[in-house]
Every structure is written in C-alpha cells, then in structure tokens.
Amino acid sequence: MSNPYGDFNAKVDYVFKIVLIGDSAVGKSQLLSRFAKNEFSLDSKATIGVEFQTKTLVLDKKTVKAQIWDTAGQERYRSVTSAYYRGAVGAMVVYDITKRQSFDHIPGWLDELRAHADKNIVIMLIGNKSDLGSLRAVPTEDPQELAEKEKLCFMETSALEATNVETAFLTVLTEIYKIIGKKALTASDVDYANSATLKGSSIVIAGQEQNTSASSGGCCV
Template identity: 75%
Template sequence: MSNLYGDYNQKIDYVFKVVLIGDSAVGKSQLLARFARNEFSVDSKATIGVEFQTKTLSIDHKTVKAQIWDTAGQERYRAVTSAYYRGAVGAMLVFDMTKRQSFDHMARWLEELRGHADKNIVVMLIGNKCDLRSLRAVPTEDAQEFAQKENVFFMETSALESTNVETAFFTVLTEIYRIISKKTLAANDELDPNGNSGLLKGTRIIVSNQELQTERKGGCCG
C-alpha cells in the first residue's frame, strides 16, 4: 500500500479521491493494481471492506495525487462501503463484459453513487476483461448507449493485457482537474481580506485504522 503521507519532498497541488465500484469479481482490484503498480495477479482474492492506493502524476504541469479507493462488491459490505463515497470527486463503475448481470447492475450502482456522492462527480463506465473476446456477453453498443443516457464516460479495458487502464484513469483525473481548475479561477475573484482564496487546492482525508482494513479472503477476481 502506498504511503498516504509520503512525497514529503514533492509539492502536491491536488489530491483527488476516486472510488471503484461494481459487483464482486469484475476486476476492480486488478484495475487498481495495474494502474497504481503496473501489476496483475492471476490469483487475486476478494477485497474485504475497503482498500486504497495512491499514484502521483502530472496534469497540465500540476502534481496530482490520485487516491483510488477499491470497494468490496459483495452485497453484505455495501452498507459499510457507502460511507467511503464521501469526498470522492471521481468514480469508476466497473462491470465484467463476460457477465451480463454485472452490467445490468450498473444502474443500481450508479443510483447508489449519486445518492452518496457530490452531484458533480466525474463518472466513467468501465467494461473490463475485453481480452476475453470470445466470452463477450455485453455488446459495446449496449454499454455506449447506457453511458450516453447517463452522461458518463465509457471505456473497455483489460487489466490482464493493460489495455486502456491508464487511459481510463487519466481521462477521469484530467476531467476532474479541468472542473477543479475552473472553480479555482472563479474563486480568484472572491479572495478574503488576506488575499487568500477560500477554495482548497486538494482534499485532506483522515483515515482511521478501521478504514485501512485490508484483510483478504478466498475468491477469484479477474
């Protein structure tokens, strides 16, 4: 796990919290591992509760720390993970393109997300496991239609082959940056008497030991 309080020698301009949501075993943890560490594990276990990792990258000459939260997809953990939508500025809605049911559940996950998150949150629909072409159960057109109807981004990815993973995260983070930087420009016209803008340049997230629970148990996730 990355050090939340690391990068002491590096000026961080923004911290963006992004949540990964979707059914269990659609590959959320593998997408995160591929993006954050460029790793893929063939025997990944089911995520219990919530885990997160960070990755620092440059957008428009600004240093952005992406804090990606991986939420367990199992039904019994949904009441626990709902609290972790708080403060999120981006979300990846992940389904497995070989499992129609995981796509059919996207409307419910999106409804839950919008019920807990900021209304301006940047959302991308992710059709994962596009390497399993012969097993496809969700036509690209169906996902595109859903994304267009709900006004969210859409991309097909493969954590195994590293297809579009970095592009998907970078697209979301760049859009978040575009929205936040516009707000910063607007806030410059509303300085306090000391000449300081009231807008924070990032989000400080306080993490308790309970929230850092990373216990794992058996189960397969692609």
C-alpha cells in the same frame, strides 16, 4: 511529452479521491493494481471492505495525487462501503464484459453512487476483461447507449493485458482537473468522515496531504 508521473517528492497541489465500484469479481482490484503498481495477479482474492492506493502524477504542471479506493462488491459490504463515497470526486463503475448480470447491475450502482457522492463527481463506465472478447456477453452498443443516457465516460479495458487501464484513470483525473480548474467543487455536501476540506481550488483530504509519496503504486459528453 512530459512524464505524467513527475517528481514524487514534489509538493502536492491536489488530492483527488476516486472510488472503484461494481459487482464482485469484475476486476476492480486488478485495475487498481495495474494502474498503481503495473501488476496483475492471477491469484487475486476478493476485496474485504475497502482498500486504497495512491499514485502521484502531473497534470498541466500541477502535481496531483490520486487516492483510489477499491470498494468491495459483495452485497453484505454495501453498508460499509457506502460511507466511503463521500468526498470522492471521481468514480469508475466497473462491469465484466463476459457477465451480463454485472452490466445489468450498473444502474443500481449509479443510483447508490449518486445518493452518497458530490453532484459534480466525474463518472466513467468501465467494461473490463476486454481480452475475453470471445466470451463477450455485453455488446459494446449497450454500455455506449447507457453512457450517453447517463452522461458518463465509457471505455473497455483489460487489466490482464494493461489495455486502456492507464488511459481510463488519466481520463478521469484529467476531467476532474478541468472541473477544479473552472470552479471549485462545493464542499457543502462533502463530508468524508469530517476530513474533506476545500482550500482555494484544491481538494485536500486531511491526514493524507502530508504523505506525498506515491504507492508504488475529455470523454464525458
């Protein structure tokens, strides 16, 4: 099996913007840190506003740079983060399996995402902190039912133990790549600060495409 992360100095064929959304303290930043840098911090602080990291990988012999945005979950930052949904081609909606309220808020996050994002966006529902199974407050049947109803991918992860984190991100990126391969996403409603442009079948975020170095860092039915 070939190395999915390829040559970081290779020409980038695609840039895929993915947003992480969900309530505060569900582990969005830890998921990103685990995927981008294979790190986990027990002393993680709440994200203020928006942060992002990139990781370069190879899909079907094409070099893809994932530009992953970590949006703050606190209500007071909603007006700030909503602008960053535009231009995203993938989203991971995260809840904490030990906090029922974080799952109950998922429909609201989906409504906000769909109000601001492209209609073809690939969405994965993530139940994080699977290592805390003894404290589970969200039975797996509930997110499975929601995922089926909303036509989402679904996976449980543990950023602490690195369980399914890479698989989840690679699944979303692969689904995006399949869509791009069949038909380019329409650019009519995509206006990420006037910087999202469509070239052929690739998505390029202006101002980012020259930086090809990665920061050390089919499930939808």
